[in-house]
Amino acid sequence: xxxxxxGIDMMGGDYAPCEAVKGLALYLNNNSNQSxxxxxxxxxxxxxxxxxxxxxTDERVSIVHAEEVIGxxxxxxxxxxxxxxxxxxxxxxxxxxxxxxxxxxxxxxGAMLVSAMYSIKAVEGVLRPxxxxxxxxxxxxxxxxxxxxxxxxxxxxxxNQFALMGSEYAKHVLNIPNARVGLLNxxxxxxxxxxxxxxxxxxxxxxxxxxxxxxxxxRDLFKDNADxxxxxxxxxxxxxxxxxxxxxxxxxxxxENDEFFHRFHYENYGxxxxxxxxxxxxxxxGISNDKAFKNMIIQAEIMIKSNFCDKIKAVFSL
Amino acid sequence: xxxxxxGIDMMGGDYAPCEAVKGLALYLNNNSNQSxxxxxxxxxxxxxxxxxxxxxTDERVSIVHAEEVIGxxxxxxxxxxxxxxxxxxxxxxxxxxxxxxxxxxxxxxGAMLVSAMYSIKAVEGVLRPxxxxxxxxxxxxxxxxxxxxxxxxxxxxxxNQFALMGSEYAKHVLNIPNARVGLLNxxxxxxxxxxxxxxxxxxxxxxxxxxxxxxxxxRDLFKDNADxxxxxxxxxxxxxxxxxxxxxxxxxxxxENDEFFHRFHYENYGxxxxxxxxxxxxxxxGISNDKAFKNMIIQAEIMIKSNFCDKIKAVFSL
Numbered sequence: 001x002x003x004x005x006x007g008i009d010m011m012g013g014d015y016a017p018c019e020a021v022k023g024l025a026l027y028l029n030n031n032s033n034q035s036x037x038x039x040x041x042x043x044x045x046x047x048x049x050x051x052x053x054x055x056x057t058d059e060r061v062s063i064v065h066a067e068e069v070i071g072x073x074x075x076x077x078x079x080x081x082x083x084x085x086x087x088x089x090x091x092x093x094x095x096x097x098x099x100x101x102x103x104x105x106x107x108x109x110g111a112m113l114v115s116a117m118y119s120i121k122a123v124e125g126v127l128r129p130x131x132x133x134x135x136x137x138x139x140x141x142x143x144x145x146x147x148x149x150x151x152x153x154x155x156x157x158x159x160n161q162f163a164l165m166g167s168e169y170a171k172h173v174l175n176i177p178n179a180r181v182g183l184l185n186x187x188x189x190x191x192x193x194x195x196x197x198x199x200x201x202x203x204x205x206x207x208x209x210x211x212x213x214x215x216x217x218x219r220d221l222f223k224d225n226a227d228x229x230x231x232x233x234x235x236x237x238x239x240x241x242x243x244x245x246x247x248x249x250x251x252x253x254x255x256e257n258d259e260f261f262h263r264f265h266y267e268n269y270g271x272x273x274x275x276x277x278x279x280x281x282x283x284x285x286g287i288s289n290d291k292a293f294k295n296m297i298i299q300a301e302i303m304i305k306s307n308f309c310d311k312i313k314a315v316f317s318l
Numbered sequence: 319x320x321x322x323x324x325g326i327d328m329m330g331g332d333y334a335p336c337e338a339v340k341g342l343a344l345y346l347n348n349n350s351n352q353s354x355x356x357x358x359x360x361x362x363x364x365x366x367x368x369x370x371x372x373x374x375t376d377e378r379v380s381i382v383h384a385e386e387v388i389g390x391x392x393x394x395x396x397x398x399x400x401x402x403x404x405x406x407x408x409x410x411x412x413x414x415x416x417x418x419x420x421x422x423x424x425x426x427x428g429a430m431l432v433s434a435m436y437s438i439k440a441v442e443g444v445l446r447p448x449x450x451x452x453x454x455x456x457x458x459x460x461x462x463x464x465x466x467x468x469x470x471x472x473x474x475x476x477x478n479q480f481a482l483m484g485s486e487y488a489k490h491v492l493n494i495p496n497a498r499v500g501l502l503n504x505x506x507x508x509x510x511x512x513x514x515x516x517x518x519x520x521x522x523x524x525x526x527x528x529x530x531x532x533x534x535x536x537r538d539l540f541k542d543n544a545d546x547x548x549x550x551x552x553x554x555x556x557x558x559x560x561x562x563x564x565x566x567x568x569x570x571x572x573x574e575n576d577e578f579f580h581r582f583h584y585e586n587y588g589x590x591x592x593x594x595x596x597x598x599x600x601x602x603x604g605i606s607n608d609k610a611f612k613n614m615i616i617q618a619e620i621m622i623k624s625n626f627c628d629k630i631k632a633v634f635s636l
Contacts, residue, residue, distance in 0.1 A: 241536030
């Protein structure tokens with residue numbers, strides 16, 4: 001297996017570029033990590049930071065200068081048009097041309113998604129790409145919930161595709177073969193739910209590419225009833241943010257080190273992969289710290305080495 | 319203020335009639351509680367239980383015999399048709415005829431809702447009745463979230479009505495005047511959200527009968543940003559059940575007595591009122607215990623004494 005090239009937007013996130021550099025150092029300190037990392041950002045800012053971490057002479061590290069940055073509050077499409085030399089725009093150019101095998105950013109989420117759609121594009125047959133979140137289970141395992149915000153309104157066929165993409169991610173990246181797929185719903189029985197769920201259930205049931213296990217209620221989200229849970233992006237986003245607030249609440253009560261609540265901390269998961277596009281892209285939390293950056297690099301590495309995007313192309317070409 | 323008559327379905331709930339009797343005793347042990355309570359259920363079963371609690375001679379207590387019970391898993395419409403002598407059917411007859419001023423049951427939720435719609439009916443102008451849940455806030459206060467499951471698919475005008483009904487409930491029952499109304503959404507700014515939220519936002523903004531304060535995200539559910547939060551019944555039900563599971567998770571970690579998590583326990587809230595119908599109806603949790611029954615009686619009493627249903631009629635006649 002040849003070594004891979006991972007591009008990181010060093011300028012994205014509230015604590016960039018400092019935490020991005022520290023995260024890179026955490027990753028490289030483990031000598032078995034052999035991927036090459038292209039640091040995309042302002043060279044003058046990055047060089048002293050990389051030097052302070054002894055990374056300038058590391059053969060695995062190189063800098064790609066980007067003189068502009070897209071801010072957190074900028075309008076995605078407008079910003080991408082006006083800032084072709086921004087770290088995000090350059091990152092996607094490198095990804096599209098094959099100079100990097102994956103791109104990571106904790107920057108403007110909208111700009112990341114718009115770029116992903118227009119530069120590297122959705123896999124043929126995928127109606128809409130989707131973003132999942134990992135869900136910590138009470139038994140110590142990990143589940144996947146999707147969509148968590150990319151598609152506020154969904155059609156049944158989209159949820160059916162989320163189920164397939166989520167199953168592939170579970171299999172190749174999370175190492176969960178034959179993932180049980182659940183439909184987030186308001187009752188256990190078939191026929192329950194809103195119009196979307198009522199129409200989605202039979203599609204999931206008949207889909208031979210997935211292992212459908214029925215409806216999952218809000219109370220069972222953290223149980224081990226399913227590995228992949230699908231829902232529309234509105235519901236998923238409300239659930240995701242509510243789950244994040246559970247960590248804050250636990251932390252406020254000095255319970256953040258509780259083995260279950262601790263697992264709600266975003267840093268442990270790295271970032272959010274965009275599923276259904278032709279190349280690996282990982283979007284980080286705006287408040288990403290060093291540990292989050294390190295985990296995003298590892299996550300991108302697994303996506304590259306498992307040929308995740310090719311697996312998605314394969315299941316959608318059947 | 320004349321004393322009021324409250325009807326209780328003594329046969330509803332997993333632990334009926336035992337916990338219903340014990341809850342009644344808890345209520346009556348406080349001598350300032352002066353409402354008359356009609357115990358609807360199997361007289362032969364109820365009498366010895368009431369006797370054991372010294373309630374048979376209590377002037378505030380009477381038994382209304384009901385020889386049938388609608389089971390938890392029975393089909394609501396079918397069961398109501400086949401069991402006119404069930405405690406739920408008799409309860410609604412007494413409520414419709416004015417012999418009781420409020421009806422409480424922890425029995426078959428579907429049968430309660432169907433009866434409410436067909437016997438005492440929706441308030442004129444109300445598109446669809448709704449059920450709310452109380453949300454414990456981190457600052458010790460209490461918020462109201464609705465709809466939590468009666469209306470899986472909603473139209474914008476329904477959410478606008480939920481806002482008004484929730485505000486009235488907050489004002490008259492929870493003692494929160496001029497309640498701040500928030501729209502559960504995936505972002506803070508106007509224009510965010512799914513099609514439903516995008517269409518609902520301007521209605522709420524223009525509604526002079528409510529105090530609209532904008533969008534509320536999943537992470538802010540337990541904060542003090544709003545008193546009443548409206549959403550479709552699908553999202554609300556997922557959130558409600560997820561919140562209930564937080565209590566179970568906390569309890570599993572011996573944290574159920576934590577001052578915040580403890581407030582998630584259903585028993586503290588009594589039951590769920592049905593908003594938008596012409597008379598007070600409270601539906602209890604299937605696992606209602608004595609404390610829950612006591613709190614449901616108090617809740618029904620407040621709804622009666624505040625003329626809550628008349629207030630709803632008044633705001634919908636404007």
